[in-house]
Amino acid sequence: MSGYAVPEGLAATLDAARAWLADDPDPVTRAELEAVIEAAEIGEEAAQADLDDRFTGLLEFGTAGLRGRLGAGPNRMNRAVVIRAAAGLTAYLQEDAEHPRPEPYVVVGFDARHNSDVFARDTAAVVTAAGGRAAVLPHPLPTPVLAFAIRHLGADAGVMVTASHNPPQDNGYKVYLGDGSQIVPPADVLIAARIAAVCAVADVPLAEDGWETLGDDVLDAYLDAAAALVPPESPRELSVVHTSLHGVGNDTLAAAFERAGFAAPRAVPTQSEPDPEFPTVSFPNPEEPGAIDAALALAAQVGPDLVVANDPDADRCAVAVPDPVRGPADTPAGWRMLSGDEVGALLGAHLLARGIPAGGVFANSIVSSRLLAAMARAAGVAHEETLTGFKWIARVPGIAYGYEEALGYCVAPHVVRDKDGVTAALLVAELAAGLRAQGRSLLGLLDELAVAHGVHATDSFSVRVSDVALMPALMERLRGAPPRTVGGVSIARIDDLARGDGGLPPTDGLRYLLADESRVIVRPSGTEPKVKCYLEVIEPVAGRADLGPARARAQDRLTAIRADMQDAMGS
Numbered sequence: 112m113s114g115y116a117v118p119e120g121l122a123a124t125l126d127a128a129r130a131w132l133a134d135d136p137d138p139v140t141r142a143e144l145e146a147v148i149e150a151a152e153i154g155e156e157a158a159q160a161d162l163d164d165r166f167t168g169l170l171e172f173g174t175a176g177l178r179g180r181l182g183a184g185p186n187r188m189n190r191a192v193v194i195r196a197a198a199g200l201t202a203y204l205q206e207d208a209e210h211p212r213p214e215p216y217v218v219v220g221f222d223a224r225h226n227s228d229v230f231a232r233d234t235a236a237v238v239t240a241a242g243g244r245a246a247v248l249p250h251p252l253p254t255p256v257l258a259f260a261i262r263h264l265g266a267d268a269g270v271m272v273t274a275s276h277n278p279p280q281d282n283g284y285k286v287y288l289g290d291g292s293q294i295v296p297p298a299d300v301l302i303a304a305r306i307a308a309v310c311a312v313a314d315v316p317l318a319e320d321g322w323e324t325l326g327d328d329v330l331d332a333y334l335d336a337a338a339a340l341v342p343p344e345s346p347r348e349l350s351v352v353h354t355s356l357h358g359v360g361n362d363t364l365a366a367a368f369e370r371a372g373f374a375a376p377r378a379v380p381t382q383s384e385p386d387p388e389f390p391t392v393s394f395p396n397p398e399e400p401g402a403i404d405a406a407l408a409l410a411a412q413v414g415p416d417l418v419v420a421n422d423p424d425a426d427r428c429a430v431a432v433p434d435p436v437r438g439p440a441d442t443p444a445g446w447r448m449l450s451g452d453e454v455g456a457l458l459g460a461h462l463l464a465r466g467i468p469a470g471g472v473f474a475n476s477i478v479s480s481r482l483l484a485a486m487a488r489a490a491g492v493a494h495e496e497t498l499t500g501f502k503w504i505a506r507v508p509g510i511a512y513g514y515e516e517a518l519g520y521c522v523a524p525h526v527v528r529d530k531d532g533v534t535a536a537l538l539v540a541e542l543a544a545g546l547r548a549q550g551r552s553l554l555g556l557l558d559e560l561a562v563a564h565g566v567h568a569t570d571s572f573s574v575r576v577s578d579v580a581l582m583p584a585l586m587e588r589l590r591g592a593p594p595r596t597v598g599g600v601s602i603a604r605i606d607d608l609a610r611g612d613g614g615l616p617p618t619d620g621l622r623y624l625l626a627d628e629s630r631v632i633v634r635p636s637g638t639e640p641k642v643k644c645y646l647e648v649i650e651p652v653a654g655r656a657d658l659g660p661a662r663a664r665a666q667d668r669l670t671a672i673r674a675d676m677q678d679a680m681g682s
Contacts (some may be wrong), residue, residue, distance in 0.1 A: 121159055136190055173637060268289060275427075292529060558658060600672075
């Protein structure tokens with residue numbers, strides 16, 4: 112440090128870093144932090160900025176738990192942060208004023224990301240040492256299997272170690288309570304308070320053994336429940352190409368299809384094995400451009416009826432179908448990925464045709480299309496809008512089906528009270544096989560829905576920021592100076608969702624309702640540094656002959672709205 116005077120602010124950060132270093136149980140992250148500290152001490156600006164970012168505070172316990180970049184420090188995912196989180200969750204379960212559980216039973220699952228198995232073992236060690244009972248799934252498995260296991264085993268809570276569709280450098284910690292759904296307020300706040308109360312990781316007891324490692328009987332029970340969703344009389348003649356995007360869904364989805372009587376999907380060989388680096392995709396999210404290119408290339412070769420893609424923890428499901436308008440099916444260009452809203456409508460139509468139990472409710476998030484609501488109204492089925500996230504959708508009383516546009520579908524709440532990419536894929540396959548047997552198609556059914564209920568055209572875009580701290584400024588700018596018109600149409604009403612406008616629990620977001628029934632919603636992401644904008648227009652259809660022109664009119668309106676909102680958000 113000779114010749115370099117450490118600034119006062121940096122000195123405080125260095126002190127915090129050294130204190131964290133002394134308390135870190137992981138030699139890997141200790142070595143990583145030591146290197147950053149040494150570089151910061153001699154004045155390297157990049158290291159100082161890195162250190163500041165790592166020590167901006169404890170990784171926020173929020174949407175479904177924790178999610179962040181792997182690395183050393185309180186603002187990263189690491190063993191120290193996970194041990195604190197497990198201790199906080201266990202204390203919450205033991206001390207809950209309404210339902211104290213002195214010996215809480217926690218089931219833990221994990222995917223194949225870097226350190227997922229380590230974080231799962233640490234969680235089990237904390238729960239066991241605190242006098243609770245912990246059970247760990249036998250190997251990397253999809254998130255829906257963990258969500259199923261909670262209720263199947265009668266656990267008080269569940270933890271899934273996964274970062275879902277985030278980049279390879281991330282990991283996460285998703286928390287469920289005993290009803291099998293993700294945590295919501297006030298539980299998240301109460302758990303966060305108990306995490307914050309952990310003074311030092313060294314003070315948290317860790318058991319060396321004593322937890323249970325479950326066998327595959329839990330997986331078998333999940334597969335049996337999934338397969339039972341497809342009635343024996345349903346057609347099964349269907350061929351499917353599937354990609355798990357290097358995640359953990361390949362074997363589970365194949366087993367579910369075979370157990371339900373379908374032929375096993377044809378897996379994309381370069382993406383079928385779990386790989387935490389996700390080497391063949393730039394971003395392991397089926398929504399992202401290029402993510403399913405390998406699956407479409409295989410489809411062009413083998414000619415399936417359907418392409419299905421899961422995200423790495425298999426709680427989301429994407430679907431692609433041959434589209435003659437785009438080109439021949441023996442080329443990748445001849446395939447079209449359906450939007451989350453399109454799949455949501457198709458599954459809704461399928462479940463309505465099957466029949467909904469008395470009192471059953473359909474639900475979708477506020478940023479999803481309003482088509483499902485129109486379908487439910489026409490069928491005399493109750494419908495509710497919720498805040499974004501399955502933690503809200505799954506809690507709708509009487510839920511029979513719920514979805515969100517980000518490829519999440521809950522088709523069987525009695526099996527999994529969360530989004531489930533495996534059971535969703537099964538029901539899409541059942542629907543597609545049934546339509547095929549009738550000489551119909553998924554695209555044809557979408558046409559029928561548009562004629563019956565109008566064209567519901569949706570679009571979305573995101574404005575990425577360099578830091579999550581910049582998102583509030585963008586939201587406040589839109590609150591303070593909202594546009595008067597969007598796409599040439601006046602704004603009839605502005606709902607500030609932070610105030611609870613619209614009758615929903617307060618959340619950061621804005622909803623613009625235009626005079627022509629178009630809708631715009633702007634909200635910050637809960638998991639990434641970006642602000643999202645969701646658009647929808649509804650265009651009436653005057654009979655089958657008007658379907659093409661109606662879609663063209665809807666697209667023109669949507670394009671104009673998007674252009675104005677991109678300008679308003681500085682995109």
